[in-house]
Amino acid sequence: MEDLFLRGLEAYHSGEYFDAHEHWEDLWSDYHFEDRRFIQGLIQMSVSFFHLQNNNLNGAKGLLRKCLEKFDGYSGVQRNIDVDSLKECLITIQEEYIKIDNSSDFNRDLIPELI
Numbered sequence: 001m002e003d004l005f006l007r008g009l010e011a012y013h014s015g016e017y018f019d020a021h022e023h024w025e026d027l028w029s030d031y032h033f034e035d036r037r038f039i040q041g042l043i044q045m046s047v048s049f050f051h052l053q054n055n056n057l058n059g060a061k062g063l064l065r066k067c068l069e070k071f072d073g074y075s076g077v078q079r080n081i082d083v084d085s086l087k088e089c090l091i092t093i094q095e096e097y098i099k100i101d102n103s104s105d106f107n108r109d110l111i112p113e114l115i
Contacts, residue, residue: 001031005079008042012114017050038078041070045090049111055103064094080115 008023021043028039044067051059068090074083089112100106 001027001033004030005039008046009115012042012046015053017046017053021046021050035074035078037070038074038083041067041074043067044070052103052106057097057100057103060103061094061097064090064097068094086112086114 004023004027008020008027011017011023012020024039024043024046028036028043033039044063048060048063048067051057051063068087071083071087071090076083089110093110096106096110
């Protein structure tokens with residue numbers, strides 16, 4: 001189970017957001033654990049960035065909104081991720097998404113590193 005989470009992190013850190021989503025989705029669908037909602041938020045966040053890479057700004061916006069809803073019940077540190085900092089980063093990204101008309105205008109340096 002932990003291996004799937006770590007493989008997802010590795011893919012995420014490499015900018016392979018679709019692959020990160022796949023690993024975390026396997027974890028989310030195959031195992032039942034206390035922080036399933038948090039994992040679902042990571043999945044949605046990854047797909048948001050995948051949509052951004054593929055110039056689907058509307059899809060990116062929608063999934064970012066959904067992932068923020070999933071992270072709502074979490075604070076502090078979850079799976080070695082500073083959730084409060086993550087949520088702040090995602091709110092900044094959400095504001096940036098509103099300002100831009102094209103995915104190519106997005107400052108990719110805003111994408112959080114997680115761990």
